[in-house]
Amino acid sequence: MHALDTEKLPRHLAIIMDGNGRWAQERMLKRIIGHQKGVETVRVIVEECSKLGIRYLTLFAFSAENWLRPKTEVKALMALLKKYIKAEVARMTANNIRFNVIGNRDELPPDVNDAVQEAIDRTERNTGMVLTLALSYGARQEIIRAAARLAADISAGTVNPGAVDERSFSSYLFTATIPDPDFLIRTSGEMRISNFLLWQLAYTELYFSNVNWPEFSRIELHKALRDYQSRERRFGRTSAQLQNRS
Ligand code: IPE
Ligand code: IPE
Ligand code: MG
Numbered sequence: 001m002h003a004l005d006t007e008k009l010p011r012h013l014a015i016i017m018d019g020n021g022r023w024a025q026e027r028m029l030k031r032i033i034g035h036q037k038g039v040e041t042v043r044v045i046v047e048e049c050s051k052l053g054i055r056y057l058t059l060f061a062f063s064a065e066n067w068l069r070p071k072t073e074v075k076a077l078m079a080l081l082k083k084y085i086k087a088e089v090a091r092m093t094a095n096n097i098r099f100n101v102i103g104n105r106d107e108l109p110p111d112v113n114d115a116v117q118e119a120i121d122r123t124e125r126n127t128g129m130v131l132t133l134a135l136s137y138g139a140r141q142e143i144i145r146a147a148a149r150l151a152a153d154i155s156a157g158t159v160n161p162g163a164v165d166e167r168s169f170s171s172y173l174f175t176a177t178i179p180d181p182d183f184l185i186r187t188s189g190e191m192r193i194s195n196f197l198l199w200q201l202a203y204t205e206l207y208f209s210n211v212n213w214p215e216f217s218r219i220e221l222h223k224a225l226r227d228y229q230s231r232e233r234r235f236g237r238t239s240a241q242l243q244n245r246s
Contacts, residue, residue, distance in 0.1 A: 019188025019212030064138030
């Protein structure tokens with residue numbers, strides 16, 4: 001297969017990291033072992049994306065719906081999350097990575113939230129890749145929150161309803177400062193969006209890998225990116241229109 005064209009990378013790559021539990025269960029291990037192994041994959045992929053020069057990487061780490069899992073698993077995931085964030089701040093600083101979180105942070109345990117805030121503060125002046133973790137994130141909840149905040153501005157008289165457009169609506173989302181994803185990867189063979197970035201994915205190229213997240217590797221990432229590079233993004237236009245555009 002042809003080599004990766006580093007000039008034609010997605011500006012924003014989003015990943016639904018799925019399959020940790022199945023990876024573990026297939027090996028007769030506890031699900032949490034799969035999550036631990038998944039954290040190692042996060043390290044590898046974050047570093048590789050930053051090296052490649054990807055500007056924005058967004059990882060779905062914990063959904064609003066994941067609170068419905070057994071208490072023990074939720075607790076273990078929160079502990080792992082805190083440990084990861086605390087351990088990674090130094091590495092993020094070394095790699096010039098800026099840390100960011102989207103989601104309903106109020107629902108996170110206070111100690112996790114403190115670790116999140118510390119990582120955001122300590123990396124805020126970094127100018128390299130923006131690493132966003134989606135935590136307690138649900139896209140429908142995000143859209144409702146945006147609509148409610150917009151409605152409040154309209155009733156306060158600071159926004160004219162006739163002037164609301166896609167751009168101004170986007171500014172009420174958690175992703176206000178982040179461009180829409182160009183490419184979405186979901187691992188583990190599931191072909192669904194699971195309430196991730198519903199608004200932002202409108203024109204994103206989708207890629208589904210059968211590999212479970214703990215086994216997702218640099219090679220798999222490159223394979224996905226080469227696939228992305230073979231696609232023509234038409235945004236509603238015809239192919240001929242795109243060819244004629246210089
Ligand atoms: C993804 O792996 C991690 C989280 C959702 C937190 P899963 O835990 O969903 O793994 P499977 O899908 O059960 O294999
Ligand atoms: C989506 O995975 C959420 C994350 C990867 C954090 P799930 O495993 O929760 O998704 P469903 O429930 O199978 O759709
Ligand atoms: Mg899953």
